[in-house]
Amino acid sequence: MYLENAWYMAAWASEIGDGLVEKTICDRKVLLYRKQDGTAVAIGALCPHRFAPLSFGKKIGDNVQCGYHGMEFGPHGACVHNPHHGGHIAPAMKVSCWPLVERHGILWFWPGDAALADASLIPDFSCYETPGFTTLRGVIDMQANYELVTDNLLDLTHGEFLHAGLLSSRAITISKLETYDRGTTIWSNRWCPDDIAPPVWGHLLQSQLGLDPATARVDHWLYMRWDAPAHMLLDVGITPVGKTREEGTWVFTGHHLTPVSAKRCLYHWSVVRNYGLGDPAIDGFWQMSIDAAFGGQDQPLIEAQQAAIGDRDIETMGAVAIRADLAGVKARRMVRKLAAAEATGGVPAPRGLGLEELLTASAGTREPVLPVV
Ligand code: FES
Ligand SMILES: [Fe+2]
Structure with a gap:
């Protein structure tokens, strides 16, 4: 039994450097990476196009480019660039985004309702x-x-x-x-x-x-x-x-x-x-x-x-x-x-x-x- 509205440890903060790291947390495929300012984020790890793991892609600024056909996703999970179809971005071109807090050398992940993700509960x-x-x-x-x-x-x-x-x-x-x-x-x-x-x-x-x-x-x-x-x-x-x-x-x-x-x-x-x-x-x-x-x-x-x-x-x-x-x-x-x-x-x-x-x-x-x- 999992709690949805609770803080789980996604990783030791030291595990996440410059790269893209995939973790499975409570059956969710999660991609962890750091933005240019060092803030760590958690977005869905599978590209909505052909479900390629985004960990095979690369970071471009604060975004992640899928390593298969090049769609780019931002730290909030939305597609920010589609190299196909003249750049049209359909509503379904997005991945999940979860609250992530770095505290005490730990990346804390909240799988449930983001509105309830109160960091004082850590x-x-x-x-x-x-x-x-x-x-x-x-x-x-x-x-x-x-x-x-x-x-x-x-x-x-x-x-x-x-x-x-x-x-x-x-x-x-x-x-x-x-x-x-x-x-x-x-x-x-x-x-x-x-x-x-x-x-x-x-x-x-x-x-x-x-x-x-x-x-x-x-x-x-x-x-x-x-x-x-x-x-x-x-x-x-x-x-x-x-x-x-x-x-x-x-x-x-x-x-x-x-x-x-x-x-x-x-x-x-x-x-x-x-x-x-x-x-x-x-x-x-x-x-x-x-x-x-x-x-x-x-x-x-x-x-x-x-x-x-x-x-x-x-x-x-x-x-x-x-x-x-x-x-x-x-x-x-x-x-x-x-x-x-x-x-x-x-x-x-x-x-x-x-x-x-x-x-x-x-x-x-x-x-x-x-x-x-
Ligand atoms: S699988 Fe990601 S762009 Fe095609
Ligand atoms: Fe023991």
């Missing part, structure tokens, strides 16, 4: 451009419905079983799950005090804190924020037992799921940190960890799960529920509630927690960081 990912932080980014092409990936991210107890040697932790599985709703934002928080850190943190425990990962006891936190339709920010870290987070080591990880079709999505991920800026060894460590955990462990499992479900709707399959599903269930319900609201033209405003509020709320504390109301 969730806060200012951590991607905050001075003093550095962001590692990537994309995984998942052959699975985007909500199966949301389920995965909102229930991190799978770490103990799926992420052996990386994120595995009994402490996470037995920790208390706390969920909070604020508007259309849902939090799924786990606080895991006084235990051994998951293996992936071992390297940082040693290099950053000078502790032996085999014996060091830590407080571990995982606070996941979800905003509709599928944007998540995980605040995750470890600190020696009883110490503040500033005395430990932590990162934000971003997760943006873009539906391509009912059984495929693009999983845009990020790791944001405030240490080792410009250090290729630390970049390499996180890249390797993400590749191994998300690409090597989550992806095959979720794709196999999708293959097993096939064309069925998991919502109607009578799945057994456990308490750890709570946040995922809430997110699914929220998407359906928003879809129902769309039918009457309503777009509830999301309530996200900004980076500054999050850091202020967490400064000097070792307790779970609660959402700011």
